[in-house]
Amino acid sequence: QKEVEQDPGPLSVPEGAIVSLNCTYSNSAFQYFMWYRQYSRKGPELLMYTYSSGNKEDGRFTAQVDKSSKYISLFIRDSQPSDSATYLCAMSAAGNTPLVFGKGTRLSVIA
Amino acid sequence: GAVVSQHPSRVICKSGTSVKIECRSLDFQATTMFWYRQFPKQSLMLMATSNEGSKATYEQGVEKDKFLINHASLTLSTLTVTSAHPEDSSFYICSAMAAPTDTQYFGPGTRLTVL
Numbered sequence: 001q002k003e004v005e006q007d008p009g010p011l012s013v014p015e016g017a018i019v020s021l022n023c024t025y026s027n028s029a030f031q032y033f034m035w036y037r038q039y040s041r042k043g044p045e046l047l048m049y050t051y052s053s054g055n056k057e058d059g060r061f062t063a064q065v066d067k068s069s070k071y072i073s074l075f076i077r078d079s080q081p082s083d084s085a086t087y088l089c090a091m092s093a094a095g096n097t098p099l100v101f102g103k104g105t106r107l108s109v110i111a
Numbered sequence: 112g113a114v115v116s117q118h119p120s121r122v123i124c125k126s127g128t129s130v131k132i133e134c135r136s137l138d139f140q141a142t143t144m145f146w147y148r149q150f151p152k153q154s155l156m157l158m159a160t161s162n163e164g165s166k167a168t169y170e171q172g173v174e175k176d177k178f179l180i181n182h183a184s185l186t187l188s189t190l191t192v193t194s195a196h197p198e199d200s201s202f203y204i205c206s207a208m209a210a211p212t213d214t215q216y217f218g219p220g221t222r223l224t225v226l
Contacts (some may be wrong), residue, residue, distance in 0.1 A: 032213075034214070034215075037162075038218070041202070041217055041220070041222065042220060043115075043117070043204050043217040043218050043220045044155070044204070044217045045217070045218045046214060046215070046217075049214055080146065088154065088155070090215075096208065096213050098145060098157050098160055099145075099157075099215060100146055101154045101155050102154065102186060103153070103154045104154050
């Protein structure tokens, strides 16, 4: 079993839809959880950063962490065509250690 | 804030030459930087961890003599691909760790093509 599992998609939704992206992980030591957005041929851009369990909201984006289930989610409300990108979950056990990435989910929002 | 730059953004070179890629944290100091490579439609693969003033730590399977890393200051790390071959063609991305949350911010990437 890989440390971080993420459905690669592709996921295609109509504009305005609510998008749900998910990752599961096996290492119970993970404490720091991040979501990155990567456009084609660009570096990843940090979207959300969460420490330990709980929810965090930033504009149209909500990140959820359920450590008991080893499951994290990113919700995108009122999705826009500009949200079309690959979304990568990432996590680490300690703040200064390398991130472990999911494979990324490719999202297309159709106008 | 938290901007990371990479230079060059794209490089094409002949087989056997060496290529240097720079990674800079523009508005913060980073004692730790990371180097990744990414093949098309694949996730990021960590190559090495670069700590300012000390030797880099390489991941298993990454040749340290081929991928030379220097982290000479708190804002600059360099990756040199020595004697590049076509199989080294990839997208190389660096990240820098920003205090106090130790969040990693990524550079825009460098696309290397070895002919």
